[in-house]
Amino acid sequence: MKLKIGISCYPTVGGSGVIATELGKLLAERGHEVHFITSSIPFRLDRVYPNIYYHEVEVNQYSVFQYPPYDLTLASKMAEVAKRQKLDLLHVHYAVPHAICAILAKQMSDHHFKIVTTLHGTDITVLGYDPSLRELIRFAMEQSDRVTAVSNDLAKQTHELVHTKKPIDTVYNFIDERIYKKSEVSGLRKHYGIGEDEKVLIHISNFRGVKRVCDVVKSFALIQKEVNSKLVLIGNGPELTVVRELVKEYQIEDYVLFLGNQKHIAELLSMSDLKLLLSEKESFGLVALEAMACGVPVIGTNIGGIPEVITHGVNGYLCEVGDIECVANYAVKLLKDDQLHAQFASSAEQSVQTTFYSHSIVEQYEAIYRDVIEES
Numbered sequence: 052m053k054l055k056i057g058i059s060c061y062p063t064v065g066g067s068g069v070i071a072t073e074l075g076k077l078l079a080e081r082g083h084e085v086h087f088i089t090s091s092i093p094f095r096l097d098r099v100y101p102n103i104y105y106h107e108v109e110v111n112q113y114s115v116f117q118y119p120p121y122d123l124t125l126a127s128k129m130a131e132v133a134k135r136q137k138l139d140l141l142h143v144h145y146a147v148p149h150a151i152c153a154i155l156a157k158q159m160s161d162h163h164f165k166i167v168t169t170l171h172g173t174d175i176t177v178l179g180y181d182p183s184l185r186e187l188i189r190f191a192m193e194q195s196d197r198v199t200a201v202s203n204d205l206a207k208q209t210h211e212l213v214h215t216k217k218p219i220d221t222v223y224n225f226i227d228e229r230i231y232k233k234s235e236v237s238g239l240r241k242h243y244g245i246g247e248d249e250k251v252l253i254h255i256s257n258f259r260g261v262k263r264v265c266d267v268v269k270s271f272a273l274i275q276k277e278v279n280s281k282l283v284l285i286g287n288g289p290e291l292t293v294v295r296e297l298v299k300e301y302q303i304e305d306y307v308l309f310l311g312n313q314k315h316i317a318e319l320l321s322m323s324d325l326k327l328l329l330s331e332k333e334s335f336g337l338v339a340l341e342a343m344a345c346g347v348p349v350i351g352t353n354i355g356g357i358p359e360v361i362t363h364g365v366n367g368y369l370c371e372v373g374d375i376e377c378v379a380n381y382a383v384k385l386l387k388d389d390q391l392h393a394q395f396a397s398s399a400e401q402s403v404q405t406t407f408y409s410h411s412i413v414e415q416y417e418a419i420y421r422d423v424i425e426e427s
């Protein structure tokens with residue numbers, strides 16, 4: 052059954068925007084008609100795709116109001132597109148505000164459609180602690196026809212925090228295996244001045260406090276003493292200045308490359324030997340999966356959804372938040388043993404092709420769509 056699916060997400064926000072867009076692209080490839088209803092073109096929608104349509108939510112700034120009415124404009128656009136395009140369902144990413152907008156759109160519209168809401172983490176683990184929003188999140192979930200979360204841990208945390216009995220299905224994140232795969236990049240290593248005998252550690256994030264990039268630098272300072280290596284830092288955000296200061300303080304400037312935001316992550320991962328993801332909050336850790344797809348084992352923190360992505364001692368290692376000695380010990384162990392590294396790299400790639408295989412994840416979403424549509 053080919054469906055007409057509306058998708059709303061924050062088009063510029065990290066993982067949730069990436070997942071929403073990649074899902075839309077795969078659904079379109081499978082013959083569904085996909086309508087993105089967003090405030091700007093999602094950054095991964097970088098060319099014309101058959102079966103994909105884009106409806107811009109134009110948020111006007113009115114001088115009388117302090118805040119532009121994004122949520123209301125989005126709700127109104129959702130109602131208009133749902134009716135005009137005869138959408139079967141709206142798949143919204145984030146309970147607040149996107150599910151709330153979809154609920155309002157449904158009430159406004161005389162065209163009937165279903166609402167599927169995916170929780171990504173920040174909407175629950177940050178907003179869920181705000182009592183004024185908790186009730187709204189519960190309402191958003193309970194009024195959605197189906198709610199999914201990107202990890203079992205996020206589903207559990209949501210139940211605990213929001214006190215709802217609404218069932219939440221876990222549907223894991225995925226990557227596009229055609230893009231995220233190991234490629235030959237010896238030229239790139241040379242370009243960045245990385246010697247053939249040097250190991251490369253990589254960290255990619257939006258440099259928010261929760262990502263604990265300082266722990267990445269502190270761990271690397273310990274690793275560098277034992278292994279001839281470089282640290283590649285990708286991304287930009289509030290902690291960047293502090294991180295630069297720390298690199299100076301540890302006198303490791305010659306070994307740390309700050310590359311800012313980058314588009315061709317798969318190539319940078321392909322020149323790396325180990326990825327560090329040392330966040331204190333992470334509902335899934337899509338960047339870990341991206342690394343694993345490129346044959347890069349990951350050392351991650353034992354929090355949130357990370358243990359569902361990294362299997363300790365198989366495709367990476369887990370350490371407690373802030374335990375930089377643990378991170379350094381495992382990193383040195385892995386980087387000094389080529390055979391062990393090769394084994395971990397291959398297990399990492401295998402996990403991506405099995406548990407997180409994109410087609411099976413999209414099929415899980417399709418099954419949910421079919422179920423909600425069949426329910427009266």
Ligand code: GMT
Nearest residue numbers: 065066067171172332333334335336337
């Ligand atoms: O991690 C971020 O700061 C961005 C955030 C987002 O909402 O895009 O990422 C969340 O959703 C991703 C996709 O499902 C997950 O892989 C990230 O783990 C999650 N981030 C947090 O929970 C902090």
